[in-house]
Amino acid sequence: MYEPASAAETPGTAEDILRRAGSVPAHTSFPTVDELGSAMERLRAQRPDLITVERVGTSRLGEPIPLYHVGSGARSALVVGGVHPNEPIGSLTALHLVEQLITDDALRAGLDTTWHIIPCADPDGMRLNEAWFADPSDRETYAREFFRPAPAEQVEWTFPFSYKSAYFDAMMPETQALARAIDLAAPDLYVPLHNSEGGGAYFYLSGPAPELYDLLHALPASLGIPLHAGEPEGAHFTVLAPAIYEMGTLQDVYDWSESLGLDPYPPGSSGDASTSYARKHGTLSLIAELPQFSDPAAGDTSTSDRDYATELRRNGELLVQSGQRLVALIARTEPHLRLDTPLLRAARVFAPLAVSAGEANIARAAAPASVRPATVAEVSALDDLVHLHRLRWGGMLARALSAEVAAGTAAPEVRRAAATAQELFDGWLQEALAAQSTEPLPLSAVVGAQYGSILAAHAHVARERSCASS
Template sequence: MPSLTVPPPALTGFPTVDALEAAFLALSERAPHLVRRRILGSSRLGEPIAVYEIGDGPAHAVIAGGVHPNEPIGFHTALALAERLVADKGLRHELDMTFHIVPCIDPDGTRLNEGWFASPSDRGAYGRAFYRPAPDEQVEWSFPLSYKRLHFDRVLPETRALADLFDALEPALFVGLHNAEVGGVYFYVSRDDEALVTELSAIPARHDLPLDNGEPESPDLVRLGDAVFRCPTVAERYDYLEGLGLDPLAEASGGGSADYLQRYGTLIMVAELPYWTHDDVVDDAPSGMPYKRVVQDRAERLRALGGTLTGALSRVDAYVTIPSPMLRGARAFAPLMTALADAEDERARRLDIDRIATRAEVFSNEDSVRSFRLRFGGMLLRALEVECAAGVAHDTVRRECDAFRRVYEEWVAEAVRVPLRPLPLADLVGVQLDAVLAAARAAVTA
């Protein structure tokens, strides 16, 4: 069993794009014989995207932070990994890999989240300053893909830079540094490696963190072990929705890294880590509620959320003048809530009415809607406030902004009444770093 990773204990927030790059530059200047820096490409707003290479082994590992810019735990992990590799010659010799670490693949999107980085324990502040790109503007979901009726070739510059790195290296391992929000720790891997699955399931307990026992992110996921799932692809999600009789294009954007890397047989590992947890996330006791009813309730709440968001957008669409990233995101995610409701409705229709949901399943289904409200409602409110702050807001926009702010404040008040516990960032980083090293060992011994 690998030794327990113990990162620095004084982690209280997340580094900005500038602070992260400064830390990596300082490391490369301290160890120029070990750390090589080069530029992969530029973001849509012209910011250079750097990769830092450590080691000289024949196998290649690509580690990328910021693949979703609202998921910054991996910024700490990327730096901790680089520092560990520089300091530990024995580890470099053991793994015999070349690590290509991209600290932040989406600097533009990350900057739009920096407003909450200093106070990650405050769920209300998180939602209020939250930003997630529209699906076709996300690095993770904008790889080229052609599958059945889905054809996507609007590849972002950031995605193109990462894809070019994949093509040049044909990596043995890729780790996109993701994280979740509420619950326990869970993982994705792209192959059924029993030893790796067992190792991943054991890592959180060594850091006193819970495994997630609630509802998976998607009902079509394949479970490989305790809180470990097979890494999903867009093609698989397409087939699942098609099997429900729904239009897969209602959710589709581009391909994911898992779709793209299938050509190279790359091992993919993702460690999903929550900012907060709750006692119910590990409670397998029966809730007394039929699981079918739990899923139906979630569908109803998602449909109501989609209606609220699309209603507000429809009332201002003729008057907004600033095409901000928040507005583009809100326009994309509002109808997606209704599409998700359709999928859950159809899934519920096919479920056995007699099965009783666990308390963990009830909590995760309910909290997923609270999360979507704070996320996408926060983005819509930010978009309206941008218009007002610029002094170009039509009276309709100003009135809608005031009205929607009251709705959003009610959503925040409901969410913060749920007694969540912030998890120590150092332990979350420790789990992710241990998972990266476990995956690296699996990749070189396969």
């Protein structure tokens, strides 16, 4: 663990950033949407001279979406929480950032930046996750109460997109609010706050920044968080350094899928990312994916006794099989469903996408480059991917069908399907709990690493802008 350095360190140096990252207080829970809003308002009441707020939009269910402005400096940074409502580490990170900015005059002056912060970009979606916020270390409750919107309902992925046969322009009100915030801030640095579920830490950058890599690696290491050394989230990502990837574009994803003979824009596909929208401002975007649960195999690059192509094929077949079971269950109940819920809409889209993900891995297994020994981290990441798809989409379908039963609107076919979905999910959950050796990470550590990464990216931007102007 990194030892705190002296208070005399210069703000923005690696030593200072590591010290600040290691000084986040302990937390045992995530704030609900209401608690997050109240906490931000308490901070604003403490320093009304430093914090102002304006409303930039309204959620689909009528929730105001505020944009807070902190300080007044030469540069601009935009930090946004809740872009994926199942990723609440950013709620604590945003609160900690604001608290530090208004209580540490030396930090605020040294950063010389106007900070723009949206605490939660998707309050409606986040409320559907709140049942596990009180004890995020409880994996079973997390799995049973998990919600992630369908791709076309994700704030992060519903910006306009047009490429070849793909076209998307269905911007949600929340997406319009985020676009408005990006244009108001015209940020030098943009950080949408994400987190992963398990494994190790990894990062995305909108472009190469070699001077930043060592510090991004040092931040999780100093806090006892392994780096992710397994499969990236998508095989199309460019690896800039271990556990650091270039975001690329949705066009890259389209072309990569097309090259494998897959449908590059299947039904239910979404739009472009907020980071792509921010490019027009010359923005450096950073995503710091911090895991809630640590996997000791996540950073193990030693060779396993498994063949990579075989593991890809096995993983793909399990994903296809699991997705097809959910697709069939939805098809059986579709004529009898009466409630149009976010959970049901998400399950409808994600179940076939699990099949697509499996087919992609089967296609990759046929490539000559895949015939090699797999690392321990790669095997672990592929296994975790199966559990993730099963529990997320199976759990949301079980919740959606149970809602019909609880509402008293369920036909006999729906009641039977609800029981089947619950039984299927329960079996997958027990299998995952028995197979996974993960441990919950201290929230102070993951928040500290995410907060530190913001400071690290800011310091890089400040140096780049200073060099460009000199």
